[in-house]
Amino acid sequence: MSGSEDMTAADYQDKIPNNVGLADDRRLQRALESWQPGFRDWWAEMGPELPTEDVYLRTAVNVGREGWAHFGHVPVSEYRWGVFLAEPRPDRRIAFGEHKGEPVWQKVPGEYRSALQRLIVIQGDTEPASVEQQRRLGHTAPSLYDLRNLFQVNVEEGRHLWAMVYLLHAFFGREGREEAGELLRRNSGSEDSPRILGAFNEETPDWLSFFMFTYFTDRDGKYQLGTLKESGFDPLSRTCEFMLKEEAHHMFVGTTGIDRVVARTARLMVDNDTDDAGPHGAVPLHVIQKYLNFHYSVSLDLFGGETSTNVANYFSAGLKGRWQEERRKDDHRLTDMGAYVDTVEDGQPSQVEVEALTALNTDLRDEYVTDCESGVKRWNRILEEAGLPQRLALPHRGFNRYVGAFSGINVSPAGEVLTDREWDARKAAWLPTDADKALVASLMRPVYEPGKIASWLEPPRNGINGKPFDYEYVHFL
Ligand code: BYC
Secondary structure, rough: OOOOOOOOOOOOOOOOOOOHHHHHHHHHHHHHHHHHHHHHHHHOOOHOOOOEEEEEEEEOOOOOOOOOOOOEOOHHHHHOOOOOOOOOOOEEEEEOOOOOOEEEEEOOOOOHHHHHHHHHHHHHHHHHOOOOOOOOOOOOEEEEEEEEHHHHHHHHHHHHHHHHHHHHHHOHHHHHHHHHHHHOOOOOOOOOOOOOOOHHEEEEEHHHHHHHHHHHHHHHHHHHHHHHHOOOOHHHHHHHHHHHHHHHHHHHHHHHHHHHHHHHHHHHHOOOOOOOOHHOOOHHHHHHEEEEEEEHHHHOOOOOOOOOOOHHHHHHOOOOOOOOOHHOOOOOOOOOOOOEEEEEEEEEEHHHHHHHHHHHHHHHHHHHHHHHHHHHHHHHHHHHHHHOOOOOOOOOOHHHHHHOOOHOEEEEEOOOOOOOOHHHHHHHHHHOOHHHHHHHHHHHHHHHHOOOOOOOOOOOOOOOOOOOOOOEEEOOO
């Protein structure tokens, strides 16, 4: 099945499709095969709830140009989750930190074992968490096209879990195997064993949340994977490089999903000459803004504190680089450099200069914020082209934050510092209220007829893989 340009042989006939030579490593093969039934049980219990016969899905069968995007109708429970790493780069060298210039590692260096394991576990924990958060959405899909995209995102998050579990099993011995088991035991929102990072314990109860999640939270994934792709631990780097290819579709689902919601709202505002598209079957613009405020702020928390010794150590050790490390024009060691980070001084947002090494969470968050601004620009263009004066905006970085410098103060979207009382009195104007959520929920009626779409969003410009919008992307039992 693999394209002729694929350098790495993929074994797709194996119980676990892979391009890592599993058949030649019986111990690893057995370990992964013994993890597989637990994964299948988890998928059956915590994966997509809506029963379907089959779904038009993209499956990775290898990493080459032809191999990684194979399309066809498959029963979701029979999806073939495989282990795929990007092609090795011959003579790849560590690009940053104390080991800059040394050959990359094919095995885990003893002194970095626990730090690497921690990074892989945190990354791995987010993947099944998002599947859990989205498991009920199929019941209210606005079209077959959207339903198909949901399942695509879900199966790929499942594959990303496999990617991290492969690393844990292959390189971290018994502890790695135990951690791989824990990834299936923790659950999103669980009281006793929640997922590790905050945003992954929030609910994704409706499709507006799903689009916001795939825009803002998956985008954190893009940036974190981008830094792990730089890792001196080559198997992690190659794993993340391949995951990023799949991640692009998740970004697309979020970006175009919000485009389509904004476009529909704008159209109904214009057609009905009103500021409130709610009574006309769309999401009111101010509710879109509140959802945006929420998802952006919880996603900013995912980058950790403004300063972090963890991140300084990861960088110096060569484990986690910066976004586009190799394109940066500096010494890639950062030992004598400074950087400005957000802080709170006398109760007010301010900036302080710190050692650049400890500021790397901020460095990555800055890249992320710039990327998010481009989304807001494109949604505002839709409003502008509709002839509307209203605009969406990213809230201030200090708004609704629970991690880092701003966690101790209340900040309005405009950046004003508020007392607890003022915050309590005004937050309903900025974050989704129960009434907003109920309104959005009331719009979430499933539309499963090919070519039809719910009232609250526009159809996509194009279908998937050249198929039309009215293609039967999903068959029901
Ligand atoms: N919630 O020193 P700090 C994705 C903890 S998303 C709860 O600033 P550090 C995806 C932190 O662990 C990408 N706890 O932390 C998207 C630390 O704990 P300890 C996922 C938090 O290490 C959608 C303490 O607070 N990948 O792929 O510099 C769908 C002090 O913080 C949170 C990664 O994140 C939080 N939000 O930075 C599917 C990459 N934030 O040490 C998938 C791997 C911080 O005191 N992770 N804490 O026990 C990392 O690189 C880093 O661990 C973090 C945190 C950036 C997350």
